[in-house]
Amino acid sequence: MAFSFKKRDLILIAVAILILAFLWQAPPESTSRVPFDDTHRRFFDLVKSDGKKAAEKFCEECHYPGGVPFPPGHPPKSRCLFCHKLTTP
Numbered sequence: 001m002a003f004s005f006k007k008r009d010l011i012l013i014a015v016a017i018l019i020l021a022f023l024w025q026a027p028p029e030s031t032s033r034v035p036f037d038d039t040h041r042r043f044f045d046l047v048k049s050d051g052k053k054a055a056e057k058f059c060e061e062c063h064y065p066g067g068v069p070f071p072p073g074h075p076p077k078s079r080c081l082f083c084h085k086l087t088t089p
């Protein structure tokens with residue numbers, strides 16, 4: 001009995017890893033990148049020195065429904081840079 005439980009757990013873990021790997025891979029291919037322009041340039045340095053989480057705090061100063069609006073149906077946006085990669089110059 002103990003053995004078959006372990007086997008099933010391993011299969012569940014393998015499936016979970018596959019799903020995670022898929023989700024991890026999917027966004028960067030289709031999602032627009034953060035442009036390297038006057039508006040966004042400062043974040044490229046900030047990501048390098050302080051990391052993505054530090055830079056993301058500033059995105060919503062401009063990106064909100066009354067400012068630079070999101071396209072309709074935009075996914076939940078707590079981690080901008082998880083989906084929107086920086087442009088590689």
Ligand code: HEC
Pocket residue numbers: 032033034035037039040043055056058059060061062063068080081084
């Ligand atoms: C000072 C205001 C401002 C801040 C802060 C800002 N943005 Fe923007 N962003 C803009 C404006 C204006 C545009 C549209 C014009 C452009 O492309 O520059 C834009 C466009 C974009 C686009 C779309 C580019 C495209 O291909 O059309 C993405 C993605 C983006 N911003 C991500 C971010 C992320 C992520 C952050 C935080 C790290 C951020 N922005 C911070 C003003 C800002």
Ligand code: HEC
Pocket residue numbers: 027030031032033059060063069070071074075076077078079080081082083084
């Ligand atoms: C879960 C993934 C995800 C997260 C997190 C996310 N976005 Fe998006 N975003 C998308 C997708 C998908 C689109 C639509 C396809 C595209 O235009 O890239 C989009 C579109 C946009 C656009 C319009 C791009 C264009 O070309 O017109 C902007 C601007 C934008 N997002 C900004 C942000 C900002 C700022 C944040 C953080 C507050 C954020 N996004 C968080 C996935 C995400």
